[in-house]
Amino acid sequence: MALDTAPAHAAAPAGPPRPTRPRRGPNARSALSSRVTVNTLLALVAVYTLMPLTWLVVNATKNNADLFGRPGFAFGDFSFFTNLADLFTHQDGLFGRWLANSMLYSVVGSIGSTLLSLLAGYAFDKYSFPGKEKLYGLVLLGILVPHTVISLPMYLMASDIGLVNTYWAVLIPGLVNPFGVYLARVFSEGYVPAETLEAARLDGAGEMRIFRSVALPMLSPAFVTIFLFSFTASWNSFFLPLVMLNDATLYPVGLGLFNWNAILPQEPHYYAFVVTGALVSVLPLAIAFLSLQRYWRSGLTAGAVK
Incomplete structure (x- = not known):
């Protein structure tokens, strides 16, 4: 009978190896420091950006006495709804008229501008015609020209045809958007395959039917993106209405508030x-x-990938 001559300590099974904690090297510390720096800068930028809006929210709760008698970021006696009612009833509701004018200029003008930009960008991308690139370069040149110039x-052209001091004097110039044409061409290159258009032509569809039923649904992210840019520019437009309009009932809200602000020394209320x-x-x-950011972000991401 064979005897087990193996040493006792050799029979004990070896336990699982103890995990070793990874040591942080200089690269990990550098990455952490970079993240802290970047997040701190972003937080400062966010605070700086939101500070004017916060000041507006806080001071909209004050009456005229609180505006001068309390610190800028201290709430008043919560007179916001009283201020709001007085605002919309002052001068027979003139402020509400200004808001309606701004909605007209911005919504109607932006929809028309966006559709024209999509048509132009689609044409520059999908069609070939003499002088296409030169004409496209001329359109892009319009981006470099300031609107104030x-x-x-x-104004002189509008005066010659009798459009000064009318809604059309602000709506018609707002239809021209060279940057929108550029964006529309970029989106058309990435979103609308030429094979799909060719298949629609083989089925007998006309060019306008192809654009309306095939290309336009594919360009919906481009539509939202260009619309938001146009809407923001039109809502914040100031110098063009200042030049074109004399009747206070036609003012957009920005120009109306500017006129009220100009008479503050004489009318402190x-x-x-x-x-x-x-x-x-x-x-x-x-x-x-906030309502369109999902479509806007998806459109910008797709354009960046393109």
């Missing part, structure tokens, strides 16, 4: 109107971005 020539009106005028932009 062409406001006076547009307008301070609450201006502060509350400025806060109300920001809300449509915030609503538009």
Whole structure:
């Protein structure tokens, strides 16, 4: 009978190896420091960006006495709804008329501008015609020209055809959007395959039917992106309405608030109107971005990948 001559300590099974804690090297510490620095800078930028809006929200709760008698970031006696009611009833509801004018200029003008930009960008991308690239370069040149430079020539042309001091004097110039044409061409290159258009032509569809039924649904992210840019530019437009309009009932909200702000030394009770009106005028932009940001972000991401 064989005897087990193996040593006792050799029979004990070896336990699982103890995990070793990874040591942080200089690269990990450098990455952590970079993240902290970047997040700190982003937090400072966010605070700086939101500070004027916070000031508006806080001071819209004050009456005229609180605006001068309390610190800037201290709430008042919560007179916001009183200020709001006074704002919309002052001068027979003139502020509400300004808001309606801004919605007209921004919504109608932006929809028309976006459709024209999509048509132009689609044509520059999918069709070949003499002088296409030169004409496209001329369109892009329009991006470099400030709007204030062409406001006076547009005023003279509008005066010759009798459009000064009408809604059309602001709506028609807003239809031209060279940057929108550029974006539309980029989106058309990435979203609308030429094979799909060729298949639609083989089925007998006309060019306008192809654009309306095939290309336009594919360009929906481009539509939202260009619309938001146009809406923001039109809502914040100031110099063109200042040049074109003389009737206060045609003013957009920005120009109307500017006129109220100009008479503050003579009419101090307008301070609450201006502060509350400025806060109300920001809300449509915030609503538009919050409601359409999903489509806007997807469009910008696709354009970046392209």
